[in-house]
Amino acid sequence: QVQLVESGGGLVQAGGSLRLSCATSGRTFNAFAMGWFRQAPGKEREFVAAISWSVGTTYYADSVKGRFTISRDTTKKTVLLQMNSLKPEDTAVYYCAADLVGRSSSELLRPSKYDYWGQGTQVTVSS
Numbered sequence: 326q327v328q329l330v331e332s333g334g335g336l337v338q339a340g341g342s343l344r345l346s347c348a349t350s351g352r353t354f355n356a357f358a359m360g361w362f363r364q365a366p367g368k369e370r371e372f373v374a375a376i377s378w379s380v381g382t383t384y385y386a387d388s389v390k391g392r393f394t395i396s397r398d399t400t401k402k403t404v405l406l407q408m409n410s411l412k413p414e415d416t417a418v419y420y421c422a423a424d425l426v427g428r429s430s431s432e433l434l435r436p437s438k439y440d441y442w443g444q445g446t447q448v449t450v451s452s
Contacts (some may be wrong), residue, residue, distance in 0.1 A: 327351040327441045329421050334446030337411055341450070345406040347421030347443060357427040359397060359404040362436055363417035363448075373419070374406060375433040384433060389415075411450045418445040 333345040347359065360375035374395040375384045383395055394407040404421055422439035432438040 327423060327425070329423060329441055329443035331419065331421050331443045331446040334419060334448045336449045336451065339411060339413055339450055339452050341411050342407070342409045343411065343448060345408065345419055345421075345446060345448075347404040347406075349402040349404075349423065356423045356425055358424040358433055359395075360422045360424065360433055360439060361395060361404075361406045361419060362422060363415075363419045364445075365417040368417075370420070370436045372434045372436070376404065382430075384430060386434075408448070411448075413450045413452045415448060416450050417448060419448050420445045 328350045330348045331345060333343060335343060337343055356378045358375055358377045361373040362370050363373050364370040372386050373389055374393055376395045376397050378397060385393065392410045397404045421443045423441040424433065425440045428438045
């Protein structure tokens with residue numbers, strides 16, 4: 326069993342920054358990749374960023390490129406999402422997810438391809 330716990334969400338003004346953290350735990354954790362998704366009220370869950378666990382290759386949604394940075398600490402088994410220049414449209418519940426199978430880069434953009442999810446952390450950006 327794998328557990329993912331997000332933290333770091335909160336309320337911030339437009340232009341501000343937040344850093345989200347996803348802590349992983351479980352008897353064994355051998356993820357191929359980790360992803361961040363977000364879901365705003367009334368909208369579908371959408372891809373934000375992903376990172377391959379071993380090599381560190383990163384993938385970003387166009388809407389966050391240049392503003393968000395995903396990273397991982399393989400020793401602490403933690404994934405971070407640094408969010409800068411936040412906009413009101415970034416307001417959502419942010420979820421981290423784990424790919425334990427080894428998906429292709431295109432599959433990593435799809436929520437259905439992940440095996441485990443955290444409970445989410447709320448990010449609210451005021452204008």
